[in-house]
Amino acid sequence: MRLFLLLVSLCFILLQTSSANEPLQNTGQKHTQQLSAIQTKMAVLDEQLKQQKDHAKGIKQQLGGDFKKLEETQTNLKIQLANISNQIIQQEKVLNFQLAKQEQSQNKELNVFDGRISDLSYELNFYSILITIIALILGFSTSFIAIYKAKSEANIASKKHMSEWLKNNSDELIAQAQVTFQEINQELKGKFDKFERDESERMQKFSEIRQVKAKLIDSLSLDIQSLTYKSFEHTRLNVDDWLEIGTELFSNNQFSLSIIAWDVITSNIFEEVDDLTLASALSYKSTCLDKLAQPEAEIKTYDELITRFIDNDNDTIQRRVAFAMFNKGVTQGQLNQSVDAIKTYEVLIAQFKEFENEAVQESVAKAMFNKGIRQGILTQPKEEIKTYEALITHFIESDNEAVLEQVANAMFSKGITQGQLDQPKDEIKTYEELIAHFGESDNEAVQEPVAEAMFNKGVVHGELNQSKEAIKAYETLITHFGASDNEAVLELVAKAMLNKGVRQGKLNQSKDAIKTHEMLITRFIASDNETMQERIANAMLNKGVTQGQLELPKEEIKTYEELIAHFGESGNEAVQERVAKAMLYIGISQVQLNLPDDAIKTYEGLISRYGDSHNPEITVIVLQAKKRLDEL
Structure with a gap:
């Protein structure tokens, strides 16, 4: 009986499944027919779209790069289509949700059926499980088919909706694209016309600039005075064009022609020229006049610049005014107009002393130093010192x-002026202040006055017969700057070594003096500097003299011979004087060694080499040699 009930139940399920599948199949056939019709319409629409694309492609080829605008429009359409697609996806999600609920309902019915089957007898358990599995498979198949059919219907509906939308809006889209094309075409035409006009004007201006330059260059072979800024009053060039022409000529060192360009800018040809351009033009012009050695016209140009812009607040223009004042003072000094130069420097100092711009401060400091120099030229040492002190006080920090x-130059010059006033103690004090403040500076331009101060300090001590203090001053210079690469500083080091040796000789420190001279010779023997060669020749001569004082005639002769061998062919007259003295001293030493024949040869060689010399010092040495030769 239970078996019969089981079979009846199974048949019932199969009939239910079949009846469920039948409407789905009918529905599927119906959808298939609709899909076929939609696909046919889509094909027609695709063909129409293809034609539209071909038409758009032709328009794109006509308009070239402007088709990018249409592509942007198409992109917007794609975005709209994407939005529609999103809507379809949302509809699909709703259908999927409904199908999922149907699946859950069927699963519940199967679970109920499973409960009924579990009541069957134990011996039919295997068949019950088998039948349950079959039922589950059939149930899942039904659900899968239903979901698949629903998704297919949704996709077909979305495609149909999109096709219908494109069909209904294609004319509007094409019309919008045509309007966009026309707008872009008009815009591009306007830009092209403007570009064409600008290029035409630029080419005309370029041609005129070339003509002006050619006219200026051609004037070089003519009378330059016949060509002035008035020759270009009717050109269409603007201020910037003339600024370009002037700077180009200036950079090519064509200063006379460059002046014409600056005169064009500073004349009344143009209705309005900005102050900075005017100041620049006057600065360039003054520099050109300086290069052409026309100091009077140069000063006149400086005055024009100063008068026009003395009260201008622009920092750049103020720098140009300060430079003009300083350069005017320099030019007046070159014309030996020291009084006028001092007045110019004083105006600059008063106007810009508190100005914070570094470039202007440099002009002020230079003006103060140059003012002191000019006061020295006018033999106003006290005023000169005051000017240096004002510079030092104002800028020392x-x-x-x-x-x-x-500042360093002012300190050194102050010391020199104090020496001229016979104030050696004040002079030494000033040098010491300079050394203390700038002794460790790495600036080569500052190192030179420091080295000079050290050297001069030694010289002043020597003049005061303070040989020990002088030697210390020289040693300080040698120690501090002995390894310097600055040629001017090294010359002072060599002078310090030479003077140190001389001072040691005066203190009867002959052996120390010889060592100092040898140090100088070893350190600078390979130098090509003529001033340095003079120092070395002096050191060799002094070394030989000192050896003679120590009654070392053989060593003395050897030192003189080294001097002659090294500097015998020198073209420096001061060095040749040392060579001539060395030959004379060799002859004297040979006589002391009782070698008269050798002394005769030495004197004869000296007379033969330098007998025709026009150097007064060498002539005296030759006469001494002749006298000693006669005595032999």
Whole structure:
């Protein structure tokens, strides 16, 4: 009986499944027919779209790069289609949700059926499980088919919706594209016309600039005075064009022609020229006049620049005014107009002394130093010292290296002036202040006055017969700057070594003097510097003299011979004087060694080499040699 019930139940399920599948199949056939019709319409629409694309492609070829605008429009359409697609996806999600609920309902019915089957007898358990599995498979198949059919219907509906939308809106889209094309075409035409006009104007201006330059260059072979800024009053060039022409000529060192360009800018040809351009033009013009050695016209140009812009607040223009004042003073000094130069420097100092711009401060410091120099030329040492002291006081704490160079120079010059006033103690004190403040500076321009101060300090001590203090001053210079690469500083080191040796000789420190001279010779023997060669020749001669004082005639002769061998062919007259003296001293030493024949040969060689010399010092040495030769 239970078996019969089981078979009846199974048949019932199969009939239910069949009846469920039948409407789905009918529905599937119906959808298939609809799909076929939609696909046919889609094909027609695709063909129409293809034609539209071909038409658009032709338009794109006509308009070239402007088709990018249409592509942007198409991109917007794609975005709209994407939005529609999103809507379809949302509809699909709703259908999937409904199908999932149907699947859950069927699963519940199967679970109920499973409960009924579990009541069957134990011996039919295997068949019950088998039948249950079959039922589950059939149930899942039904659900899968239903879901698949629903998704297919949704996709077909979305495609149909999209095709219908494109069909209904294609004319509007094409019309919008045509309007966009026309707008872009008009815009590009306007830009092209503007570009064509600009290029035409640029080419015309370029041609005129070339003509102006050619006219200026051609004037070089003619009378330059016949060509002035008035020759170009009717050109269409603007201020910037003339600025370009002027700077180009200036950079090519064509200063006379460059002046014409600056005169065009500074004349009344143009209705309005900005102050900075005017100041620049006047600065360039003054520099050109300086290069052409026309100091009077140069000063006149400086005055024009100063008068026009003395009260201008622009920092760049103020720098140009300060430079003009300083350069005017320099030019007046070159014309030996020291009084006028001092007045110019004083105006600059008064106007810009408190100006914070570093470049202007450099001009002020240079003006103060040059004012002191001019006062020295006018033999006004006290005023000169006051000017140096004002410079030192005002700028001693400056961080500007160029300004500090002027401070160091002022200190050194102050010491020199104090020496001229016979104030040796004040002079030494000033040198010591300079050394203390700038002794560790790495600035080569500052190192030179420091080295000179050290050397001069030694010289002043020597003049005061303070040989020990002088030697210390020289040693300080040698120790501090012995390894310097600055040629001017090394010359002072060599002088310090030479003077140190001389001072040691005066203190009867002959052996120390010889060592000092040997140090100088060894350190600088390979130098090509003529001043340095003079120092070395002096050191060799002094070494030989000192050896003679120590009654070392053989060593003395050897030192003189080294001097002659090294400098015998020198073209430096001061060095040749040392060579002539060395030959004379060799002859004297040979006589002391009782070698008269050798002395005769030495004197004869000296007379033969330098007998025709026009150097007064060498002539005296030759006469001494002749006298000693006669005595032999």
